[in-house]
Amino acid sequence: MLNLSQNGSSVWVAAAAELALTPTAVALGKFDGVHLGHQRVIQPILQSAIAEQRWRNGETPEVNLSPHPVTAPNLNSPQKRAYSTVVTFHPHPQEFFTGQPRALLTPLDEKVELLRSLGVEQLVLLPFDKELSALSPEEFVEKILVKQLQCQKISVGQDFCFGKKREGTAQDLQSLAAKYNIPVTIVPIKTYTDELPPDGHSLDPELTADDRISTSLIRQTLEAGDIPQSNILLGRPYTLTGVVIPGQKLGRTIGFPTANLQLPEDKFLPRSGVYAVQVLVRGEATSTTPTMIQGVMNIGNRPTVNGTHRAVEVHLFNWSSDLYGKTLIVQLVRFLRPEQKFSSLEALRSQIQQDCAVAREIFRTEC
Numbered sequence: 001m002l003n004l005s006q007n008g009s010s011v012w013v014a015a016a017a018e019l020a021l022t023p024t025a026v027a028l029g030k031f032d033g034v035h036l037g038h039q040r041v042i043q044p045i046l047q048s049a050i051a052e053q054r055w056r057n058g059e060t061p062e063v064n065l066s067p068h069p070v071t072a073p074n075l076n077s078p079q080k081r082a083y084s085t086v087v088t089f090h091p092h093p094q095e096f097f098t099g100q101p102r103a104l105l106t107p108l109d110e111k112v113e114l115l116r117s118l119g120v121e122q123l124v125l126l127p128f129d130k131e132l133s134a135l136s137p138e139e140f141v142e143k144i145l146v147k148q149l150q151c152q153k154i155s156v157g158q159d160f161c162f163g164k165k166r167e168g169t170a171q172d173l174q175s176l177a178a179k180y181n182i183p184v185t186i187v188p189i190k191t192y193t194d195e196l197p198p199d200g201h202s203l204d205p206e207l208t209a210d211d212r213i214s215t216s217l218i219r220q221t222l223e224a225g226d227i228p229q230s231n232i233l234l235g236r237p238y239t240l241t242g243v244v245i246p247g248q249k250l251g252r253t254i255g256f257p258t259a260n261l262q263l264p265e266d267k268f269l270p271r272s273g274v275y276a277v278q279v280l281v282r283g284e285a286t287s288t289t290p291t292m293i294q295g296v297m298n299i300g301n302r303p304t305v306n307g308t309h310r311a312v313e314v315h316l317f318n319w320s321s322d323l324y325g326k327t328l329i330v331q332l333v334r335f336l337r338p339e340q341k342f343s344s345l346e347a348l349r350s351q352i353q354q355d356c357a358v359a360r361e362i363f364r365t366e367c
């Protein structure tokens with residue numbers, strides 16, 4: 001079991017259900033992206049943890065989103081408070097079935113950090129293998145949820161499927177869990193029309209077969225470079241987190257040093273090209289240094305300098321010190337233009353100057 005911790009609080013990461021801290025209040029799903037829909041599924045297990053703490057303090061809960069009445073725990077019993085727990089599959093089931101590595105919106109470390117910020121206490125990674133994928137819905141509930149996780153409460157999205165050949169539905173889970181007196185909240189699908197701002201940044205109709213907020217819709221908006229839309233669907237900016245590694249040391253010669261980022265191998269990259277970004281340098285925020293630093297980023301092969309591989313590089317505004325070895329958390333704000341092959345470094349320099357001016361204008365008017 002790992003304990004990933006930042007800023008003092010931590011999330012327990014259990015690499016198998018039998019290693020989990022119990023009892024649990026569980027949100028079940030893949031949760032790649034931890035987007036607005038996922039956040040809604042996670043919410044009830046957080047509320048139950050808070051509600052139980054309130055009962056302990058002698059208060060009555062204000063809201064109960066569960067379709068089942070949740071009974072107050074017996075405070076005289078030795079039973080402990082349920083740990084708010086996200087249960088997910090690792091590797092991603094699609095990776096298991098296709099044998100192809102799948103790029104993720106939120107690789108493990110990033111997912112852990114997002115769950116921590118939502119107030120989740122534990123992440124359980126169920127190894128998605130032959131054995132797990134062969135469990136019937138009944139066996140999954142009995143073996144994993146009841147025996148190993150000692151679930152007291154479960155939350156899933158309306159379209160959740162589980163068990164062998166995905167034959168169990170959210171409703172099946174509800175009736176199977178009822179046999180063990182475990183209440184199951186089925187969270188309605190969140191739609192992007194709920195999220196559109198009134199001044200109408202509408203989604204490209206070609207992108208949307210239906211209006212469900214989904215990981216695949218967010219991947220499509222990122223592939224299209226529609227960052228405002230990706231960020232609305234995520235409920236936060238899409239982020240690239242990586243360590244600064246050395247590059248060709250050409251950037252400084254044209255007046256635009258760029259921090260080259262090493263990202264997790266399974267990180268999903270948006271459309272190649274140039275972006276306006278806001279950056280957090282981990283460990284650098286002080287009372288005198290602003291938390292967020294504005295800048296520009298390029299994702300691409302750098303044809304002008306005969307680059308051989310895709311690089312992700314960030315130039316920070318108003319910054320001059322060394323960043324090698326530091327971790328940058330880069331939030332995408334807007335796609336500016338595709339990458340081009342320039343006839344000279346001077347032509348590239350002049351274009352980057354224009355990119356900076358466009359980005360500064362976006363920050364001035366929109367951020």
Ligand SMILES: Cc1cc2nc3c(=O)[nH]c(=O)nc-3n(C[C@H](O)[C@H](O)[C@H](O)COP(=O)(O)O)c2cc1C
Nearest residue numbers: 247248249250251258296298302303304315339340
């Ligand atoms: C805002 C920005 C835009 C860029 N646009 C392009 C581009 O259109 N074509 C290209 O070949 N390289 C582009 N680059 C990448 C540069 O070629 C690269 O930063 C430069 O070669 C320095 O690389 P180094 O960090 O390895 O020294 C861009 C870089 C930045 C920061």
Ligand SMILES: Nc1ncnc2c1ncn2[C@@H]1O[C@H](COP(=O)(O)OP(=O)(O)O)[C@@H](O)[C@H]1O
Nearest residue numbers: 246247248249251252257258316320322323324
């Ligand atoms: N404003 C800045 N933005 C990005 N990196 C900067 C900046 N100022 C200084 N640096 C430092 O310079 C390095 C980038 O310079 P560059 O010549 O492009 O070298 P490299 O090819 O190794 O990335 C960064 O990794 C960082 O340590």
